[in-house]
Amino acid sequence: MLVNFRNILNEAYHNNYAIGSFNVYNYETFKGVIEAGTETGVPVMLAFGEKYLKNMTLETAYTLARSLGGELPIPISLHLDHCSDLNTVFRAIRAGFGSVMYDGSALPFEENLKNTKLVCQIAHACGVSVEAELGCLAAGEHSHEGLASDVEVYTEPELAKRFVEATQVDALAVSIGTVHGMYKIKPNLRIDILEKIQKLLKIPLVLHGGSGLAEQEILSCIDRGIAKINVNTEISLYAVEKTANLLAEKKPHLSEVSLSQIDSVRSIVKKYIAFFSSQKST
Numbered sequence: 001m002l003v004n005f006r007n008i009l010n011e012a013y014h015n016n017y018a019i020g021s022f023n024v025y026n027y028e029t030f031k032g033v034i035e036a037g038t039e040t041g042v043p044v045m046l047a048f049g050e051k052y053l054k055n056m057t058l059e060t061a062y063t064l065a066r067s068l069g070g071e072l073p074i075p076i077s078l079h080l081d082h083c084s085d086l087n088t089v090f091r092a093i094r095a096g097f098g099s100v101m102y103d104g105s106a107l108p109f110e111e112n113l114k115n116t117k118l119v120c121q122i123a124h125a126c127g128v129s130v131e132a133e134l135g136c137l138a139a140g141e142h143s144h145e146g147l148a149s150d151v152e153v154y155t156e157p158e159l160a161k162r163f164v165e166a167t168q169v170d171a172l173a174v175s176i177g178t179v180h181g182m183y184k185i186k187p188n189l190r191i192d193i194l195e196k197i198q199k200l201l202k203i204p205l206v207l208h209g210g211s212g213l214a215e216q217e218i219l220s221c222i223d224r225g226i227a228k229i230n231v232n233t234e235i236s237l238y239a240v241e242k243t244a245n246l247l248a249e250k251k252p253h254l255s256e257v258s259l260s261q262i263d264s265v266r267s268i269v270k271k272y273i274a275f276f277s278s279q280k281s282t
Helices: 004-016 027-040 049-056 058-069 086-095 107-124 157-167 191-201 215-223 233-249 254-276
Strands: 019-023 044-049 076-083 097-101 129-134 171-175 206-207 225-230
Touching: 004 019, 004 076, 004 129, 004 171, 004 225, 019 076, 019 233, 019 254, 027 044, 027 058, 027 254, 044 049, 044 058, 049 076, 058 076, 058 086, 076 086, 086 097, 086 107, 097 107, 107 129, 107 157, 129 157, 157 171, 157 191, 171 191, 191 206, 191 215, 215 225, 215 254, 225 233, 225 254, 233 254
Parallel strands: 019 044, 019 225, 044 076, 076 097, 097 129, 129 171, 171 206, 206 225
Antiparallel strands: none
């Protein structure tokens, strides 16, 4: 069933586990993520980014999510990921998305706050949840989000408190040392910053840049309020590698390529679901 993310994130936050938010942009990724959630019985988020509008429209994304997951027993949230354009955010709400991420992190603080507050007012009136971001992630290897010129800016805890109180956002993405893409060197996660943010905000926090993080690093973040973790790059790299191997072995029918890619997506998503929920309270 399609839901907004408020209830599933709040449950994860209060029960010490995290929900995986996995990027989707074609039939194979939608199908693979939903199958992984169904097989594990764990809620999943389908993260459709603004940049994937060249792959399909917002309306097509909603129709695909509803067709594949609308009748299933597990909660599935169709989420607009990393969107800096207000018009696209409002179009996603009209299209049926259960949650939206307005990303004004590149803007001055006051402008980000003003725009996010407007998004929250409109989205909440429509029963839609909102994620925002403070701070900025750098780009790692094979990143398909952000720019190569992006410079890491850590989230300031006191500014985060002011931001959340003013906007009433449902979840906040924070910058504590992760990157978009795969890591070139071992990340230096600022767990101390995350602890301060958690104590001040007491709402579900979001970690972007989940691909390639060690399991213990992720679990440490979950212990400190991270209730949603984004994964994109590792899924893509694995599916592309498996596709290349398949093409090298034989000349398959296109339908076989599609099935192989669904299996690749499902495999990686199930891996992340397993340890995102490993600390779940019983």
